[in-house]
Amino acid sequence: MLAIMRTRIKICCIASIDEAQLAIAAGADALGLVAAVPCGPGVLPDARIAKIAAWAPPPVSTFLLTAETTASRIAEHVAATLPTTVQIVNHIAPQEVAELARLLPQVRRVQVIHVEGGDALAMIPAHAPHVHAFLLDTGRSHDWAISARFVRASPVPVFLAGGLDDSNVAGALRQVRPYGIDLCSRVRTDGRLDILKLALLTSAVREADALLYAEG
């Protein structure tokens, strides 16, 4: 695997075109659009997701976070919102992802892995052939040693998520070496995207990228 020169940044829980503009201005490569899920903040109606996805300029990617668990329901959800990428937030059967690839070959597929322990690595062989990337998430900082092992074992790119901000991102990048990172709550103040926190985050990521690349 080539050394990562520029960690990709995905800003999740984008709620409006204004927030999308702020995230892109700060350097986001991808926007996360959270559809109805059983719990959690930042949930958008499909019509709003479709509006933001239709607006987003290239090369920015738009990730639909779907809680659907079958290929046909995920394909319907994608058809209703038209993102570039679908992020499957539940652990679904690998054959459903394979079927989704057949139904919608043009849409990028990202499987979320909820990292509870070393068992997460066991999911790689069955899922990797059908997805373009994994996203490791527990919604809070998790054991980065497991994430690091996952990155080394995965044949496809891996995003790291959960409790990241400008104060801890350099350590996370050094230990885990992910392809990309995903952030939601810690670049927000009172629920709104905060341009200062975004700027601090992106500058911490670029500084860490430069150091790690120079070190080899």
Ligand SMILES: O=C(O)c1ccccc1NCC(=O)[C@H](O)[C@H](O)COP(=O)(O)O
């Ligand atoms: O994945 C979900 O089910 C979900 C539900 C409601 C809101 C967001 C959801 N997923 C995205 C994320 O959880 C965050 O992007 C990711 O965990 C990073 O979060 P944070 O620790 O707040 O940076």
